[in-house]
Amino acid sequence: MATASARLELIALPGFPLVDQGDDLCRLVVEGAARAGVEFQDGDVVVLAQKVVSKAEGRLVDLATVTPSGEAKTLAGQVLKDPRLVELVLRESRRVVRARPHVLIVEHRLGLIMANAGIDQSNIDAGGREMALLLPQDPDASAESLRARLYQASGATVGVVINDSFGRPWRRGTTGTAIGAAGLPALIDRRGDPDLFGRALQITQIGHADEIAAAASLLMGPADEGRPVVLLRGLTWRAPPNPAAALLRPETEDLFR
Amino acid sequence: MATASARLELIALPGFPLVDQGDDLCRLVVEGAARAGVEFQDGDVVVLAQKVVSKAEGRLVDLATVTPSGEAKTLAGQVLKDPRLVELVLRESRRVVRARPHVLIVEHRLGLIMANAGIDQSNIDAGGREMALLLPQDPDASAESLRARLYQASGATVGVVINDSFGRPWRRGTTGTAIGAAGLPALIDRRGDPDLFGRALQITQIGHADEIAAAASLLMGPADEGRPVVLLRGLTWRAPPNPAAALLRPETEDLFR
Numbered sequence: 427m428a429t430a431s432a433r434l435e436l437i438a439l440p441g442f443p444l445v446d447q448g449d450d451l452c453r454l455v456v457e458g459a460a461r462a463g464v465e466f467q468d469g470d471v472v473v474l475a476q477k478v479v480s481k482a483e484g485r486l487v488d489l490a491t492v493t494p495s496g497e498a499k500t501l502a503g504q505v506l507k508d509p510r511l512v513e514l515v516l517r518e519s520r521r522v523v524r525a526r527p528h529v530l531i532v533e534h535r536l537g538l539i540m541a542n543a544g545i546d547q548s549n550i551d552a553g554g555r556e557m558a559l560l561l562p563q564d565p566d567a568s569a570e571s572l573r574a575r576l577y578q579a580s581g582a583t584v585g586v587v588i589n590d591s592f593g594r595p596w597r598r599g600t601t602g603t604a605i606g607a608a609g610l611p612a613l614i615d616r617r618g619d620p621d622l623f624g625r626a627l628q629i630t631q632i633g634h635a636d637e638i639a640a641a642a643s644l645l646m647g648p649a650d651e652g653r654p655v656v657l658l659r660g661l662t663w664r665a666p667p668n669p670a671a672a673l674l675r676p677e678t679e680d681l682f683r
Numbered sequence: 684m685a686t687a688s689a690r691l692e693l694i695a696l697p698g699f700p701l702v703d704q705g706d707d708l709c710r711l712v713v714e715g716a717a718r719a720g721v722e723f724q725d726g727d728v729v730v731l732a733q734k735v736v737s738k739a740e741g742r743l744v745d746l747a748t749v750t751p752s753g754e755a756k757t758l759a760g761q762v763l764k765d766p767r768l769v770e771l772v773l774r775e776s777r778r779v780v781r782a783r784p785h786v787l788i789v790e791h792r793l794g795l796i797m798a799n800a801g802i803d804q805s806n807i808d809a810g811g812r813e814m815a816l817l818l819p820q821d822p823d824a825s826a827e828s829l830r831a832r833l834y835q836a837s838g839a840t841v842g843v844v845i846n847d848s849f850g851r852p853w854r855r856g857t858t859g860t861a862i863g864a865a866g867l868p869a870l871i872d873r874r875g876d877p878d879l880f881g882r883a884l885q886i887t888q889i890g891h892a893d894e895i896a897a898a899a900s901l902l903m904g905p906a907d908e909g910r911p912v913v914l915l916r917g918l919t920w921r922a923p924p925n926p927a928a929a930l931l932r933p934e935t936e937d938l939f940r
Contacts, residue, residue, distance in 0.1 A: 432910070434693040434902060524938045531938070539853040591889075595852050595939035596796040597860075598932045599870045599890030601897065613856045632848075633856030634901075640858065641898030644891075644918060645691060653689070661901060675855045681781045681788070682852035682939050 434660040437462050438645040438653040445477075445654075447484035452575035458655055466582035471661055472572070473642035475654035476561060476590040476605060477546065479568050485560040487514060505530045511545065514558055518543035523683060534561065537674040538605060539683070541593055562588065565606025566669035573608040585610030585661075588670075589639035589646075595682060602643025604635035604670045611635075611665035613672040634663065635670055691917040694719050695902040695910040702734075702911075704741035709832040715912055723839035728918055729829070730899035732911035733818060733847040733862060734803065736825050742817040744771060762787045768802065771815055775800035780940060791818065794931040795862060796940070798850055819845065822863025823926035830865040842867030842918075845927075846896035846903075852939060859900025861892035861927045868892075868922035870929040891920065892927055 439458030445451070455472060459465070480486070494502065494509035498516055502509035506527050516522075519532035523539055534543050544561040562568045569586040576584050588606035593599075604612055612635035642656040677683055696715030702708070712729060716722070737743070751759065751766035755773055759766035763784050773779075776789035780796055791800045801818040819825045826843040833841050845863035850856075861869055869892035899913040934940055 432695045432697060432902065434691075434898075436691040436693075436898075438689045440689060526938065529938070594890070596932055596937060597890060597893065597930050598936075599888040599893065599930060601858075601890045601893050603854075631856040632900075633851070633854060633858045636854065636856065636858050637897040637901050640894040641691075641693075641901060643889075644894050644898060645689065673854050673856060675853055679855075680853060681783065681786070 434641075434658065436641060436645055437464060437657045437659070439464075439655040439657060442478075442653065442655050445481040447481065447486065449482045451478065451482050452572055452579055455572070455576065455655055456579050459657060462657070464657060464659075466576065466580040466584055467659065468583045469585075469659075469662060470582060471585040471587060471610060471638060471658040472576065473587045473589055473638060473646075473656045473658060474572070475646055476544070476565070476588055477559060478654040479562045479565065479588050479606070480559050483562050483568065485562060487558050487560060489514075489556040489558055501525060501530070507542075511542070511547070511558055514545055514560065515543040518545065518560060533683075536561065536565070536605070537671065540590075544590055544605070561590070561605065566608065566671055567606075569606035569608035569670070583609065585667075587612075587635050587638050587642070589642055591643065602636075602639040602641070602646070604633075604639040604673060607635040607670040608667070610638075610661075610667055611663055612668050612670045614663065614665040616665075633673055634665075636673060691898075691915065693898060693902055694721060694914045694916070696721075696912040696914060699735075699910065699912050702738040704738065704743065706739045708735065708739050708829055709836055712829070712833065712912055713836050716914065719914070721914060721916075723833065723837040723841055724916065725840045726842075726916075726919060727839060728842040728844060728867060728895060728915040729833065730844045730846055730895060730903075730913045730915060731829070732903055733801070733822070733845055734816060735911040736819045736822065736845050736863070737816050740819050740825065742819060744815050744817060746771075746813040746815055758782060758787070764799075768799070768804070768815055771802055771817065772800040775802065775817060790940075793818065793822070793862070794928065795849075797847075801847055801862070818847070818862065823865065823928055824863075826863035826865035826927070840866065842924075844869075844892050844895050844899070846899055848900065859893075859896040859898070859903070861890075861896040861930060864892040864927040865924070867895075867924055868920055869925050869927045871920065871922040873922075890930055891922075893930060 489510040492510040494513040498513035499509045502512040524531040546559045565588045573586045589602045591600035592603040614632040614634045617630040746767045749767040751770040755770035759769040781788040803816045822845045830843045843865045846859045848857035849860040871889040871891045874887040
């Protein structure tokens with residue numbers, strides 16, 4: 427079974443401050459949990475919005491410092507975006523998947539297929555400067571580091587998920603999606619499990635961390651600086667842990683790239 | 684704001700029975716809630732697995748009664764699936780999107796892009812007969828009907844979501860996805876809303892019912908006959924209600940069909 431729990435609780439940690447480069451996210455999470463009157467327990471899952479992780483890691487870039495290449499300028503003309511932003515997108519990407527006016531979908535160097543390489547220009551308070559916020563350098567490593575530090579701080583074995591809002595083919599609207607995970611199975615593989623009647627299950631892999639990320643997004647809202655950290659309590663699983671990278675479909679398996 | 688709540692609770696209704704054609708889902712949901720010690724409140728959201736809705740609506744088909752067309756036989760040879768199942772898939776679909784060995788992705792007549800037109804062969808107890816379960820005829824209407832009946836039964840204005848497990852391009856694993864919705868915004872449109880710093884938001888549409896569907900899937904698990912109904916309490920929204928059909932990206936907007 428993927429889960430044995432019958433109840434889940436999601437708690438947005440209240441009063442989470444705006445995060446700056448170098449801030450200690452572990453301390454901020456522990457303090458936020460204390461404000462919510464919550465002590466971490468084994469099996470709790472902490473979901474953090476990508477923005478706070480990126481900011482703590484200093485992934486904010488002043489667009490004034492970016493010189494667009496010729497390739498970026500050409501592509502910017504095609505997608506009608508700021509050439510400096512497009513330059514950053516290209517630096518963060520392996521390749522362009524789709525380019526249309528107002529649309530730039532790339533394969534991020536992490537393997538994520540996403541608009542604008544996940545670079546965000548909203549909700550950035552930068553004293554008038556035009557800033558862009560890149561994804562964390564290695565979100566799975568960021569999640570694992572925070573998981574280890576939360577264990578040190580609380581004695582509890584918690585899972586950590588870093589989420590971001592992703593658009594999807596075929597469907598309108600963004601949904602919370604896992605870009606980093608630690609201490610839980612991001613992907614649950616049930617191949618071979620029988621169903622209730624002993625028949626082999628048709629659905630064999632579950633995007634577990636993506637479902638966790640989506641659930642947390644319901645509380646964060648899209649302007650996720652306001653409520654960027656959500657605690658999820660009551661989830662249980664039997665599968666071994668694996669990182670969010672396990673959710674990436676290799677190109678050889680993919681029919682839509 | 685999409686949500687103003689700081690806590691969410693999800694409760695899988697215990698002891699939900701196996702559902703047969705003609706069963707009164709409203710009564711079963713009310714009885715399940717009573718077993719959980721829950722009385723419906725305004726703003727509660729009830730999420731039902733597609734399977735129980737389909738079964739109650741008599742969407743089970745005995746494969747022995749299906750005669751595959753020549754087109755179905757040819758396609759079945761290509762995708763290495765039962766020609767009778769492929770015949771049902773074609774009847775339920777507008778067109779084939781991708782066909783490969785063991786893969787048959789179609790545009791369902793409802794507009795959903797999905798494997799096998801959502802037809803399920805697992806978890807069906809049919810006394811030895813080979814049965815296939817089709818999607819509900821009109822899941823948004825099914826959700827609306829249940830919403831209205833739950834209001835009559837409980838006096839509470841609840842939202843209803845019908846979910847199913849969908850595979851995705853680019854990412855491994857299925858996630859819970861909304862195929863029907865009533866009494867809540869399936870899609871939240873925030874175009875024009877300012878972010879925390881008064882800048883226009885870059886993310887303007889949220890797949891709200893898909894996030895609800897994914898959250899509920901965490902409790903249902905994929906063998907969702909066991910826990911097919913989940914109550915979600917604590918969610919608030921300010922957007923007007925719209926059905927799950929609002930989540931369908933029109934082909935003219937879609938770069939990956």
